[in-house]
Amino acid sequence: MNSALDKLYAILRRDLLTAIRHRTGFVLTFAGLLTQLAAFYFLSRAIGPSFRPNGIEYFPFLLVGTGLCTFFVMSTQAFLETVQEAQRTGTMEVLMTTSTAPAELVILSSISAFAGNLFNLVVYLLAGAAIFRASIHANPLACLAVLALSLVLALALGITAAALQVTFQKGSALVWLLSSGMWFLSGIMFPIQSLPRSLELVARAIPLTYAIDATRMALLQGRSVTAIAFPLLVLLGFSLVLLPLALWGLSVSLHHARQNGTLSFY
Amino acid sequence: MDRVVFESVRKVFRHRPALFNWLGRERGGETVALKDLSFSAAAGEVLVLLGPNGSGKTTALKLISTMLLPDAGSVRVAGFDTQRDAGPVRQQVGIAVATERSFFPRLSARENLEFFAALDEVPRRERAERIDQVLDDTGLVEQADMLVMKFSSGMYQRLGIARALVKRPGVLLLDEPTRSLDAATTAHFWTTIRALARQQATILLATHNFAEAVTVGDRLLLLQRGELLADRSIRSGESVEELRSFYFRTTGEVDEAAGMAHWAGRVP
Numbered sequence: 001m002n003s004a005l006d007k008l009y010a011i012l013r014r015d016l017l018t019a020i021r022h023r024t025g026f027v028l029t030f031a032g033l034l035t036q037l038a039a040f041y042f043l044s045r046a047i048g049p050s051f052r053p054n055g056i057e058y059f060p061f062l063l064v065g066t067g068l069c070t071f072f073v074m075s076t077q078a079f080l081e082t083v084q085e086a087q088r089t090g091t092m093e094v095l096m097t098t099s100t101a102p103a104e105l106v107i108l109s110s111i112s113a114f115a116g117n118l119f120n121l122v123v124y125l126l127a128g129a130a131i132f133r134a135s136i137h138a139n140p141l142a143c144l145a146v147l148a149l150s151l152v153l154a155l156a157l158g159i160t161a162a163a164l165q166v167t168f169q170k171g172s173a174l175v176w177l178l179s180s181g182m183w184f185l186s187g188i189m190f191p192i193q194s195l196p197r198s199l200e201l202v203a204r205a206i207p208l209t210y211a212i213d214a215t216r217m218a219l220l221q222g223r224s225v226t227a228i229a230f231p232l233l234v235l236l237g238f239s240l241v242l243l244p245l246a247l248w249g250l251s252v253s254l255h256h257a258r259q260n261g262t263l264s265f266y
Numbered sequence: 267m268d269r270v271v272f273e274s275v276r277k278v279f280r281h282r283p284a285l286f287n288w289l290g291r292e293r294g295g296e297t298v299a300l301k302d303l304s305f306s307a308a309a310g311e312v313l314v315l316l317g318p319n320g321s322g323k324t325t326a327l328k329l330i331s332t333m334l335l336p337d338a339g340s341v342r343v344a345g346f347d348t349q350r351d352a353g354p355v356r357q358q359v360g361i362a363v364a365t366e367r368s369f370f371p372r373l374s375a376r377e378n379l380e381f382f383a384a385l386d387e388v389p390r391r392e393r394a395e396r397i398d399q400v401l402d403d404t405g406l407v408e409q410a411d412m413l414v415m416k417f418s419s420g421m422y423q424r425l426g427i428a429r430a431l432v433k434r435p436g437v438l439l440l441d442e443p444t445r446s447l448d449a450a451t452t453a454h455f456w457t458t459i460r461a462l463a464r465q466q467a468t469i470l471l472a473t474h475n476f477a478e479a480v481t482v483g484d485r486l487l488l489l490q491r492g493e494l495l496a497d498r499s500i501r502s503g504e505s506v507e508e509l510r511s512f513y514f515r516t517t518g519e520v521d522e523a524a525g526m527a528h529w530a531g532r533v534p
Contacts, residue, residue, distance in 0.1 A: 006390060009384070010380065010384035013377075014370055014373060017372065017373055018370060018372045018373065021413070089368055089370075089371070091369065091370070093328075093368070094368045094382075095385070096333060097331045097333055098356060098386050099356050099385065099386045099387045099433070100385045100386075100387070101353060255335070258334055259337075261328075263333060
């Protein structure tokens, strides 16, 4: 346990130092975040106060939807970039020869990638509430429960992207699918009930739909854990299936890469 | 006791053509990198791997490090099989390669070493002291706090060696470790290698440098196109010329450098 914490600290420190030393990127990320927030605020004003999807004001509805979408996409992207950069510089092969097991290394690296984006999400939500007056009535326990399950889902997505990158050198395809599919099908901009019946069924098969729904209920409507039990259970089910599957996929892809000598191909 | 054992190891790289290959000229096929290679290396021994480009030296080192897996046969390190027990093998092995740029560019040399030391489970209380020691061994003390993105290729190579040494591996794999080093650093590095061997580390050194081979090596393996041509000890006091002559005689390659020296001597 101590050893894992020590490694996690080393990885977090590496990523933090690298991010800080990319000074321009650090500042631009926050500028981009605020610009995005302003665009959605004025969009909701243009549409008017009468549009209240699922009984929620439109700007807070957008705030949670777009914030979570950005979190999932950017976390997967950040994690994928870590793998791609390791392949480009050659650190991938060296990392795979350290005393740390590949699966442990991947999970610790993904925690680091998600920590940065989780921080961005919190800043995004706080800025939405403080600057643009989004009304938030959070139930802390319910929020924590959704967050924990969302993190497991994000972890599974990140690991799947890494496995695709190692096997086909095309993890970016998953990020593209995730970003375009999520905008359309996960109820980010509008409730999924607005979709045709067939597409609504597809939307209900996507775990991120439940993560966004449950977050809106817990963060904006103050619903308790028992009140959002259904989406939480669905998320738990997806997590129990997807995370082991992603880890198995990564283990198979690393084995093949070591067999074929393609560990550092990109 | 033998610490590294290769038993009939075969390694083949298969090339698959691209999906829409009609756009290019790439063809599928396979390259046999190692053909039923068997050898062993004992604790405290410096084993030199010699051979022309493409002879399988780097592949052999990568197989020991678990970067690659064999297609047939087995590779064992300290009794652990690299396929079945990769974890214990990785705890034993340190590797440094010639084209070493595998560092995090926006971290300093010391920060990079701290990062890899943590992943290699070097005890926290020993870390700072060990890092200072390897920075000193590789002549990087003055550049310890410089971002590695500003490093020259020689400094990268020294840092690669420092990283391999910081975990104090039982088996040290070095692939052309002095290719970009200046003469003084190279001589200091050779002294370090001999000192490690005296402390019972097993060292496998792939090189094209005959002077390096006779200075630090105890035994040599001569490889060509994945096959073992010779496995013999390096005599104490063996000269570079003797080794060079043995190399070209055994591989059947033409020693153009010797021919040019002969020609240069006859031209006024």
